[in-house]
Amino acid sequence: MKILVNGAWHEMRSRELAGALEELGFGGSVVSTAVNGEFVAVGQRTERRLSDGDRVEILAPMQGG
Amino acid sequence: MLRLYQTEVRSRLMLGTARYPSPAVLAAAVRAAGAEVVTVSLRRESAGERAGQAFWSLIRELGVRVLPNTAGCHSVKEAVTTAHMAREVFGTPWIKLEVIGEDDTLQPDVFGLVEAARTLCAEGFEVFPYTTEDLIVAERLLGAGCQVLMPWGAPIGSGRGLNNLFGLKTLRAHFPEVPLIIDAGLGVPSHASQALELGFDAVLINTAVAQARDPAQMAAAFAHAVEAGLAARAAGPIEPRDLAVPSTPLLGTAFRG
Numbered sequence: 283m284k285i286l287v288n289g290a291w292h293e294m295r296s297r298e299l300a301g302a303l304e305e306l307g308f309g310g311s312v313v314s315t316a317v318n319g320e321f322v323a324v325g326q327r328t329e330r331r332l333s334d335g336d337r338v339e340i341l342a343p344m345q346g347g
Numbered sequence: 348m349l350r351l352y353q354t355e356v357r358s359r360l361m362l363g364t365a366r367y368p369s370p371a372v373l374a375a376a377v378r379a380a381g382a383e384v385v386t387v388s389l390r391r392e393s394a395g396e397r398a399g400q401a402f403w404s405l406i407r408e409l410g411v412r413v414l415p416n417t418a419g420c421h422s423v424k425e426a427v428t429t430a431h432m433a434r435e436v437f438g439t440p441w442i443k444l445e446v447i448g449e450d451d452t453l454q455p456d457v458f459g460l461v462e463a464a465r466t467l468c469a470e471g472f473e474v475f476p477y478t479t480e481d482l483i484v485a486e487r488l489l490g491a492g493c494q495v496l497m498p499w500g501a502p503i504g505s506g507r508g509l510n511n512l513f514g515l516k517t518l519r520a521h522f523p524e525v526p527l528i529i530d531a532g533l534g535v536p537s538h539a540s541q542a543l544e545l546g547f548d549a550v551l552i553n554t555a556v557a558q559a560r561d562p563a564q565m566a567a568a569f570a571h572a573v574e575a576g577l578a579a580r581a582a583g584p585i586e587p588r589d590l591a592v593p594s595t596p597l598l599g600t601a602f603r604g
Contacts, residue, residue, distance in 0.1 A: 288391040307394030312403055314389065314432035319424065321431040339391065341432055342399025343406065345373075346388025346416045347363030347503065347531075347553035 286337045300327035302338065313342045349548050351495055351526055352441070352473040354412070358383045359543060360573045361414065361528065362566065363553025370405050372562050377409050380566035386414045386443055386551065389433055414475060416443040421456070423463045430467050442467060443497065443530075445477045453503045453531075457484040461491055468492025477530055480514035482521055489525065496525060497551065500542065501532025504554040508538035509545075519546045536565075536572030543576025544584060 285294045287306060296302040299315060299322055315322045316339040322330050332338070348355040362382040367373040377385060387406060392399045406413060415433035420426040423446065430442045446463055448456030455477055461484065464474050468491055476488050480498045488496060498518060501507035509515055510532065519527060529542045530551040539550045552569055559565035 288393075308392070311392065311394075311397065311400055312436060313392055313399070314436045316428055316432060319428060321428050321435075323431075323435060339432075341389040341429075341436070342392035342397075343403035343436060344388045344390035344399055345363075345365040345367070345402060346386050346418055347365045347551075 283332065283334045285332055286335070288338070288340055294332070297332060298328060299330040299332060299338070302332060303327065303340070306340070308340060311342065313340050315340055349526060351475075356383045356412070356549075358570075358573075359549040359577055360539070360570050361386065361549060361551040362556060363551065364402075364406070365553055366557040367562060370402070373557075374405060374409060375563040376556055376566040377411060379563040380552075380556070380570050382411060382566075384412045384414050385409070386416050386553070387437065388416050388418050389429060389436065412441075413437050413439060414441050414443050415439065416477075417445050417463075419447070420445060421447050423459045423466070426459070426463045427466050430463075430472060434472065440471060440473045441475065442472050443475045443477060455479060455499070457481065460484070461487045464488055464493055465491040475528070480511055480518045482518060485518060485522060485525075489522070494525070495528065496522070497528045497530035499531045500529045500538065500550075503531040505532050506534025506555055507532055508534055509541055515547075516545060536568045539569050540572040540576035540579070543573055544579045546580055549573075 283294050284291050294302050296305050318337050358381050360380050360382055361384040362377055362380050363386045415437045417426040417429045420429055426446045446456045446459040448454050460476055464476050467474050474493045475495050475497050476493050477497045478484055485496055501510040526548045528549045529547050533539055533552055534555050542550050556562050556566045
């Protein structure tokens with residue numbers, strides 16, 4: 283299954299968001315997520331199923347003005 | 348003390364955290380400014396670099412309150428989604444709402460701003476909208492539930508100071524009870540003094556400090572300027588006039604008569 287993660291395509295085994303985050307190396311990181319432009323809260327990541335072609339955003343704290 | 352929603356802050360100088368030469372310089376500038384509130388953002392994280400994790404550790408060590416922004420958002424949907432993501436990561440209902448309308452000036456899209464503010468206020472966010480000095484837009488933002496406004500001084504990063512003095516004075520006079528924070532465009536400490544002298548409640552500075560040759564020293568200079576402006580406002584400045592008035596008493600002047 284191919285997923286667009288932060289603008290780059292990844293071949294993923296995981297079928298849900300929480301697993302995909304682990305697979306991508308974000309386990310334990312302070313990040314926030316959205317799928318196809320919709321916010322997905324931490325508590326919903328396990329049940330949020332992913333489909334081929336989904337767009338996932340993984341954001342973290344960054345410098346800002 | 349300045350009341351921002353349910354929170355009281357003492358320092359009238361807020362600091363952005365972007366564009367510093369290094370994290371250490373950023374930390375030194377925040378301490379020199381005596382800032383209690385710093386702005387932060389969200390960006391795509393790379394699992395390999397984990398830059399965001401290091402930055403977040405630094406901010407937590409500084410012990411300051413964070414005001415997350417929605418910088419870079421050009422639509423209501425992007426801004427609202429980013430606000431939700433920020434609330435979860437940073438653990439605060441505060442959001443500096445930016446909906447950018449035009450890339451050369453980074454001028455806010457005030458129509459999208461009002462719409463996004465209405466949505467977010469209804470969802471329990473405490474919204475700090477980055478806006479212009481337009482009175483009617485300000486009315487709409489307050490009507491949407493905003494209790495603080497952040498009018499621009501000049502375009503972000505331009506260092507031009509208070510570009511529309513008349514408009515900003517009018518905004519201040521029109522909303523005497525609303526906390527107004529000048530956000531963006533200030534270049535030197537005298538601009539910050541001027542803002543406080545005019546009755547604005549606080550200023551948010553980023554580029555002017557971060558890009559100075561010595562950011563920590565510039566942060567301290569802005570802190571002094573803000574204190575001076577606040578004290579001057581409280582002391583009641585004189586009105587400018589067109590003709591001279593002798594400050595030395597004329598009575599008893601030598602060689603007269």
